[in-house]
Amino acid sequence: MLIDSYDRVVDYIRVSVTERCNFRCQYCMPEKPFSWVPKENLLSFEELFEFMKVAIDEGVKKIRITGGEPLLREDLDKFIKMIYDYAPDVDLAMTTNAFLLKGTAQKLKDAGLKRINVSIDTLKPEVAQAIAGKDVLKNVLEGVDEALKVGLKVKANMVPMKGMNADEISDVLEYCKARDITVRFIEYMENAYAKAGISKLSGQEALDELSKKYSFVSEGYDGASPAKYYKMDDGYRFGIIEPYGDDFCKQCNRIRLTAEGQLIPCLYFDEAMSIAESVKRGDIKGAAAVLKEVVRTKPEKNRWGGEDDEVSTRAFYETGG
Template sequence: MLVDSYDRVVDYIRVSVTERCNFRCNYCMPEKPFSWVPKENLLTFEELFEFLRVAIDEGVKKIRITGGEPLLREDLDKFIKMIYDYKPDIDLAMTTNAFLLKGAAQKLKDAGLKRINVSIDSLKPEVAQKIAQKDVLQNVLDGVDEALKVGLKVKVNMVPMKGINSDEILDLLEYCKDRNMTIRFIEYMENKHAQEDIQGLKSPELLSIIKEKYSFEDEGFDGHSPSHYYKLEDGYEFGIIEPYEDDFCKKCNRIRLTAEGHLIPCLYFDEAMSIAEFVKRGDIKGAALVLKEVVKNKPEKNRWGGEDDEVSTRAFYETGG
C-alpha cells in the first residue's frame, strides 16, 4: 500500500502517453507549435507497463490514460490490453478529446478499457472551433456516440468561460442528461500556457445559472473524486470541480506519470522525479523506490489560491490535467 505523509492512500495513477495534441485549446496550450518530443525520449509501452506492474503490486487500483491526446499514440489499444491482462479488475479509464474516438472506440473496449472522459466545451461548431482552433465538433460528437454504442461509460468535462461558452451550461447539461452521461463543470485552472484574458466561472455562478431552470440537492463529494456533486429532482447528477478549494486536495489519491518518465506528486507542482533511467535498464526495484519517494513527498495541497497568488507553470498537456 502506498501512503503519503498525510495518511492519504495513493491508489490512482494518471499516465500521459504523449504530450502531443491535435487541438490548441485556449485554456491549455493555444500558442504551442505543432511539434512533439522525439520518439526516443519517450518510454515505450513495454517500459511504461513494467512500471505500472510495480504500481499495481504496490496497491494502485485505478489507472487513467491521458495525454496530450492519447489517441495520437499508435497502438494504444495494445498498451491498454497489457494492463488489462495483468489486472482485469483494475479501474481502467482514459481522457480524450474524442476527435479520433469513432474509429478507435471498439478496439479500446475490446482491449479492456472501461470508461472515458471527454472534453466538450461547446455544442456550437463555431464556438468549439474558436476554443480548439480547429473545426472539431462533429468528430467529437460522433466519437461520443460510438463510445456509447460499443458500451463504454462516458463522462463529459466542460470548462465554462465568460463571454465564450458560458451561455451553454444548460445546453451541455441537457445534452449529457439525455444520454445518461455525467457532466462535470471544471473551474478554469490558471496556468502560464493559457490565453491571458480567460475568465472562468466559479461554482456559485454555475449553480446560479443551473438554478434558473432546475432544482437540485447538494450531494457532496463522492469518495476520492474531486467533483462536488449535485442531484436534480429527477435523480440526474452533475459535478463541479473546484481546484481552488481545500476540499480539492483533502482526499487526493493521485500521482501522475509523463510519457518521458517523470513521476509527479501533484497536478500543480513542477517538482518531479524520473523513473526513466531505471526502467530503461530494467531496474524495477529502483523505479519502485522512486515511486515510494514521490508518494512520501506528495504535498498536502496545491498552491492555487495561496497568499502569493501563484500561477502554475505546469503544462497540463504533459500531465493530462
C-alpha cells in the first residue's frame, strides 16, 4: 500500500501515453505548435507496462490513460490489453477528446477498457471550433454515441468559461442526462499555457445558475473523487470540481506519469522524478523506490487560490487534467 506523508492512500495513477493533441483548446495549449516528442524519447508500451506492474503490485487499483490525446498513439489497445491481462480487476479508464473515438471504441472495449471521460464543453459547432481551434463537435458527439453503443461507461467534463460557453451548462447537462452520462463542471484551472484573459465560471456560480431551473441536494464528495456531487429530484447526479477550494486536495489519491517517464506527485506542480532509467535497464526495485519516494513527497495541496501563486506552470497536455 502506498501512503503519503499526510496519511492519504495513493491507489490511482494517471498515465500519459503522449503529449501530442489534435485540439488546441483555449484553456490548455492554444499556442503550442503541432509538434511531437521524438519517439525514442518516449517509453515504449512494454516499458510503461513494466512500471504499471510495479504500481499495481504496490497497491494501485485505478489506472487512467491520458495524453495529450491518447488515441493519437498507435496500438493503444495493445497497451490496455497488457494491463487488463495482468490485473483484470483494476479500474481501467481513459480520458479522451473523443475526436477519434468512433473508429476505436469497440477495439478499446475489447482490450479491457472499462470507462472513458470525454470533454463536452459545448453543443454548438461554432463554439466548439472557437474553443478547440478546429471543427470538432460532430466527431466528438459521434464518438460518444459509439462508446455508449459498445458498452463503455461514459462521464463528461465541461469547463464553463464566461463569454464563451457558460450559458450552455443546462444544455450540456440535459444532453448528458438523456444518455445517462454523469457530467462534471470543472472550474478553469489557471495555467501558464492557456490563452490569456479566460474568465472562469466558478463552481458556486454554476450551482446558482442551475438552481434557477433544477432542484437538487448536495451529496458531497464521492470517495476520493475530486468532484462534489449533487442529486436532482429525478435521481440524476452531476458534479462540480473546484480546484480553488480549501478541501479539494484533502482526499487526493493520485499521481501522474508522463510518456517520457516523469512521475509527478501533483497536477499543479512541476516537481517530478524519472522512472525511465530504472525501467529501461529492468531495475524493478529502482522503479519501485522512485514510486515510493514520489508518494512520500506528494505535497499537501495545490496553490490555486493561495497567497503564493495562482497560476500553475504545469503543462497539462503532458499529464492530462
